[in-house]
Amino acid sequence: MEKLKIAGGYPLKGTVRISGAKNSAVALIPATILAESPVTIEGLPHISDVEILKDLLEEIGGNVVITDEEMTVDPSTMISMPLPNGKVKKLRASYYLMGAMLGRFKKAVIGLPGGCHLGPRPIDQHIKGFEALGAQITNEQGAIYLRADELRGARIYLDVVSVGATINIMLAAVRAKGRTIIENAAKEPEIIDVATLLTNMGAKIKGAGTDVIRIDGVETLHGCRHTIIPDRIEAGTYMILGAAVGEGILVDNVIPQHLESLIAKLREMGVRVETGDDQVFVDGSVNLKAVDIKTLVYPGFPTDLQQPFTTLLTKSSGSSVVTDTIYGARFKHIDELRRMNANIKVEGRSAIINGPVQLQGAKVKASDLRAGAALVIAGLLAEGITEVTGLEHIDRGYSNLVEKLNGLGATVWREALTKEELEHLKNT
Ligand SMILES: CC(=O)N[C@H]1[C@@H](OP(=O)(O)OP(=O)(O)OC[C@H]2O[C@@H](n3ccc(=O)[nH]c3=O)[C@H](O)[C@@H]2O)O[C@H](CO)[C@@H](O)[C@@H]1O
Numbered sequence: 136m137e138k139l140k141i142a143g144g145y146p147l148k149g150t151v152r153i154s155g156a157k158n159s160a161v162a163l164i165p166a167t168i169l170a171e172s173p174v175t176i177e178g179l180p181h182i183s184d185v186e187i188l189k190d191l192l193e194e195i196g197g198n199v200v201i202t203d204e205e206m207t208v209d210p211s212t213m214i215s216m217p218l219p220n221g222k223v224k225k226l227r228a229s230y231y232l233m234g235a236m237l238g239r240f241k242k243a244v245i246g247l248p249g250g251c252h253l254g255p256r257p258i259d260q261h262i263k264g265f266e267a268l269g270a271q272i273t274n275e276q277g278a279i280y281l282r283a284d285e286l287r288g289a290r291i292y293l294d295v296v297s298v299g300a301t302i303n304i305m306l307a308a309v310r311a312k313g314r315t316i317i318e319n320a321a322k323e324p325e326i327i328d329v330a331t332l333l334t335n336m337g338a339k340i341k342g343a344g345t346d347v348i349r350i351d352g353v354e355t356l357h358g359c360r361h362t363i364i365p366d367r368i369e370a371g372t373y374m375i376l377g378a379a380v381g382e383g384i385l386v387d388n389v390i391p392q393h394l395e396s397l398i399a400k401l402r403e404m405g406v407r408v409e410t411g412d413d414q415v416f417v418d419g420s421v422n423l424k425a426v427d428i429k430t431l432v433y434p435g436f437p438t439d440l441q442q443p444f445t446t447l448l449t450k451s452s453g454s455s456v457v458t459d460t461i462y463g464a465r466f467k468h469i470d471e472l473r474r475m476n477a478n479i480k481v482e483g484r485s486a487i488i489n490g491p492v493q494l495q496g497a498k499v500k501a502s503d504l505r506a507g508a509a510l511v512i513a514g515l516l517a518e519g520i521t522e523v524t525g526l527e528h529i530d531r532g533y534s535n536l537v538e539k540l541n542g543l544g545a546t547v548w549r550e551a552l553t554k555e556e557l558e559h560l561k562n563t
């Protein structure tokens with residue numbers, strides 16, 4: 136196991152290129168199960184979620200080849216192998232195996248998903264959708280058993296706007312008989328990306344990106360080639376970092392429209408942000424004003440940027456309030472930021488940040504992926520050396536992090552944990 140060491144307190148500048156979106160990749164890869172011939176996905180991020188999904192597709196008999204940023208999946212030899220335990224527990228998106236295997240094989244056994252611990256993360260809306268399509272579902276010892284004689288299109292109203300449920304229902308419904316209508320669907324760009332892949336595979340989908348999606352089921356789906364959209368959360372993380380320690384950072388390969396809520400907030404703080412067709416320039420060498428943020432479903436401020444943004448607010452003058460309406464307990468990074476001298480209080484679903492403070496280097500632990508991003512930015516802002524453990528979380532979602540940061544002039548490196556540190560981590 137390793138830790139990340141960061142020599143903080145130095146300004147960064149230069150260009151960083153954003154990788155393909157994690158939250159698209161982790162749905163596109165399971166979607167390949169639905170095809171009858173090979174599918175190639177381009178622009179893959181180098182992240183552990185992708186590696187685990189590759190292994191899971193191989194476990195069910197798929198032939199998967201990855202060369203750098205491209206994955207080709209031949210799904211023709213796949214079978215509906217039960218996956219009740221093991222690697223499915225390591226990521227959230229293993230729930231997409233349910234929709235895809237139900238769509239193709241009309242049966243699946245998938246262990247309940249893992250992913251970031253952000254408080255309760257139920258999948259009742261996924262189950263409600265599959266049942267409406269005609270599946271019988273039971274939960275036995277932590278695994279979901281799904282079976283259908285046939286899938287029939289249905290009108291499904293989501294009680295909660297859910298990215299995962301919207302995509303999962305879409306995955307099953309493309310192979311159902313007749314029309315499915317998903318109402319109160321989520322509108323995140325990753326949903327459009329998955330619908331684009333499925334459409335290129337021969338599916339009939341209208342309305343992805345709006346809150347009503349119509350799917351007309353088809354008999355077969357075929358292979359195709361697809362390029363993943365840029366990761367708006369990775370891009371947003373580097374934009375926040377640019378505002379925190381940047382003296383001019385160009386974030387390249389980004390769709391600026393996907394980040395309008397963040398751009399508006401950065402400008403409200405006084406940060407200079409300029410947008411091009413597929414680039415965003417951020418200059419943070421200014422005094423930052425305190426602002427409030429409230430996370431919302433897309434196109435509102437993304438919950439996945441809340442934690443990194445909290446770090447930025449430690450540098451701004453005044454009192455800022457961050458409210459997470461999606462995950463009310465997504466504040467595990469706060470205790471670690473406090474160790475680094477941040478002045479933050481948590482009250483219910485909100486964190487109140489008083490700034491500016493000069494963060495100090497410390498030994499901290501990432502409890503989840505974006506907590507990790509928050510601590511890395513804190514380490515770059517802090518005086519002295521910061522050591523971040525819990526890298527397995529960061530590796531789930533940040534492609535080539537060390538290389539990208541050092542490319543901007545940072546001094547960041549990975550180091551093996553000592554025996555004492557390993558022992559200490561086991562006991563905490
Ligand atoms: C792999 C992936 O794409 N992960 C993203 C996805 O997670 P995920 O798809 O798990 O998140 P959802 O959009 O489903 O969750 C949104 C809210 O709905 C609730 N809910 C969800 C499903 C359900 O059946 N019942 C229910 O009550 C959740 O507890 C949460 O409060 O969207 C989240 C919200 O933008 C992001 O933080 C995650 O990065």
Ligand SMILES: C=C(OP(=O)(O)O)C(=O)O
Pocket residue numbers: 157226227228249250251439504505532
């Ligand atoms: C919460 C996240 O991921 P996941 O849903 O995969 O746990 C995230 O990407 O911030």
